[in-house]
Amino acid sequence: MEPIIEVRNLTKVFLSRGRKITAVNDISFDVFKGEIFGMIGPNGAGKSTTFSMLTTLIKPTNGSIKVAGFDVEKEDDRIRPIIGIVPQKLSLYPDLTGRENLELMGKLYDVPKKLMEERIDYYLRLVDLEAHADRFTGGFSGGMKQRLSVICAVLHDPEIIFWDEPTTGLDPQTRQAIWRLAKKFNGEGKTLIFTTHYMEEADNLCDRVAVMNLGKMVALDEPASLKEKSGSANLEEAFIHLTGEEVRD
Amino acid sequence: MTIMTELKHSWIITIKEFRQLSRKKALMIPLFLFPIIMIVFFGYGMGGTVKNAPILIINDDTGTASNSLVQEIGSYTPKYGGDPMFSVTYTKDMSQSEAKSKIDYGSYKAVLIIPQDYSERLAKNETTTLTLLTDSSDTTTSGIIINFMKQFLAKTGSVSLNIPDVYGDLEYLDFLTPAVIALTIFFGSVATTGSAIAGEIEDGTIIRILMTPVSKRSVILGKTVYQLILQLARAVILIFAAFAIMGFNMNGSWLLVALVLVIFTLGGVGLGIVMSAIAGDMESFFQLNMIVTLPSMFITGVFFPLSSVPDWMRYIAYLLPLTYANDAMRAVMIKGQGLDVIGTDLVVLSLFALITFTAGVHLFRREA
Structure with a gap:
């Protein structure tokens, strides 16, 4: 399979009050084109830091990342147009309507006006927000914001979608809707990269799952293999087996 | 829920707010320093007097009667201030237009012109006129200087003041x-x-x-x-x-x-x-x-x-x-x-x- 993301010896060290904290410690992996790739791990495992480096938001201390062949440090401006990011913080302008938020993102991604309007209408129908498009997003529920936030990330038809904690705090109906959307995008050939705390989500959605713990990648495999290798009945057991029972800060 | 329980919950919230405040260092400094700074600046800033205002005295007087006048102006100290009211520069033989340009450039807040015949006219008990140019773009200082000069010269009895408008009638x-x-x-x-x-x-x-x-x-x-x-x-x-x-x-x-x-x-x-x-x-x-x-x-x-x-x-x-x-x-x-x-x-x-x-x-x- 053709890798679309190549991570080699990736390390990120932060300075906090004069102390060096290694958030990500020498990890290497590939993400293949067209797969749904999950990153799971307890708090402080380094998922979010890895996510931020993959999405060009922060620079690695050591190692390299190539996204679609482009180096994240030197060619971040080539990477941003081909990736879509759904942040955990839904980050919509509350005093703009749903449609205005989408238009803003479409414009920032340079989507031609007519195409942008067609896509906005299409996606609003797809996520069942058509009737609310002209309301201020400040009055939206969490589920509505998550659905709108997803559209913001795909209006420019990215090759890769990064999705940080996609269903945290959502009701089962919205969670199912988000999963359907993810599968739809993947069916269209897009590569999806998730971080999640929900093992059920990783088990249901992901082709492969990377398990992170204390800045290291402790396992990378298909969910079924992870369960089999650890002799676990479900992914949560496999996860505990790999990362331990200790509660993290 | 009883009132005591309500009060207990309120107290827990109060403690929580203080705890949060104590962790926001960027918020703490201005929060407490600000009132002090305001008191200091208001207290001094609104003093309503003028100190060390740069003033140019063009003394063209050929006699000696003006000497005590310029000395008194130069050493005058306001009632509530430790500093002299003016920082005086003395010169002679400068035209009024040249004096005005000094005010334009902000070098002086006022220019006082003492005429050639000042001593002579006083000796003859005749009235003499001094010219006072002020930077009227700074209406407050200008007003204070004009009032001071009027009161100061009123004591002499025979000296009047000519105050041309430098920048028009300003308020x-x-x-x-x-x-x-x-x-x-x-x-x-x-x-x-x-x-x-x-x-x-x-x-x-x-x-x-x-x-x-x-x-x-x-x-x-x-x-x-x-x-x-x-x-x-x-x-x-x-x-x-x-x-x-x-x-x-x-x-x-x-x-x-x-x-x-x-x-x-x-x-x-x-x-x-x-x-x-x-x-x-x-x-x-x-x-x-x-x-x-x-x-x-x-x-x-x-x-x-x-x-x-x-x-x-x-x-x-x-x-x-x-x-x-x-x-x-x-x-x-x-x-x-x-x-x-x-x-x-x-x-x-x-x-x-x-x-x-x-x-x-x-x-x-x-x-x-």
Whole structure:
């Protein structure tokens, strides 16, 4: 399979009050084109830091990342147009309507006006927000914001979608809707990269799952293999087996 | 739920708020320092007297009767101040137009001209007339000097005062308007830029924007252009109101006024970006904003002249960009002066803009 993301010896060290904290410690992996790739791990495992480096938001201390062949440090401006990011913080302008938020993102991604309007209408129908498009997003529920936030990330038809904690705090109906959307995008050939705390989500959605713990990648495999290798009945057991029972800060 | 339980819950919340406050260092300093600073600046700034005001005495008197007059003026100390009222420079044989140009350039707040025949006329018990030119663009200082001279010369009985209008018939409003415009632009550009960015950092929207292919320079530029338009529009409205409602006198070039305001707005926007990056959230930004911008209002000569504040406060004022914006705005709008007079002000304001912008772009991070 053709890798679309190549991570080699990736390390990120932060300075906090004069102390060096290694958030990500020498990890290497590939993400293949067209797969749904999950990153799971307890708090402080380094998922979010890895996510931020993959999405060009922060620079690695050591190692390299190539996204679609482009180096994240030197060619971040080539990477941003081909990736879509759904942040955990839904980050919509509350005093703009749903449609205005989408238009803003479409414009920032340079989507031609007519195409942008067609896509906005299409996606609003797809996520069942058509009737609310002209309301201020400040009055939206969490589920509505998550659905709108997803559209913001795909209006420019990215090759890769990064999705940080996609269903945290959502009701089962919205969670199912988000999963359907993810599968739809993947069916269209897009590569999806998730971080999640929900093992059920990783088990249901992901082709492969990377398990992170204390800045290291402790396992990378298909969910079924992870369960089999650890002799676990479900992914949560496999996860505990790999990362331990200790509660993290 | 009983009242006691309610009170207990309230107390838990109170403790929690104090605990949160104790962890916000950027909020703590301005929160407690601000009232102290305000007391000090108000106390000294609103003193209502003039100290060490630079005054030029052109003594053309051929006799000696004027010697005691100039000595008394030079050594006069106000009732509540330890410093002399004037810092006097003496000269002779200078024309009135040359004296006026010294005021135009801001070298002196007033020029007192003693005529050649001063001693001679006094000796003959005839009335003699002194000419007093004052920088009426600073209406407060000018008024205080005129009143002082009138009272001082009234004691002599035979000396009258001729006070020509240097910049027309000016009132306190004329003194106030240019500086209030500069103040409004300063407060507006710093507060609206900073609070908008701090708010966007807090709710994550700025990070979302920075996840797109847009560069941070573009984001900063977009916000700056918006501010320039907004602040210049506010200035136009203010000037229009001063004209239409209160009859403000404009003596200078609109183009220069616009130039001063554009450069000053750029500096304000840069400062807003720096402060929002340091604060990181809205609440901290507003507290930081108070300590950074509000003192400017009281010690940079917006409401009262710099000559009325103590030396140490004046030195602080010289470190604040609003001082130079006020000076440039008054020089252009009241005195009708050009680039030659406001050149230094523009250099300082440009440096302010350059430094704050460079720091702002550096501190404006892409990551959350």
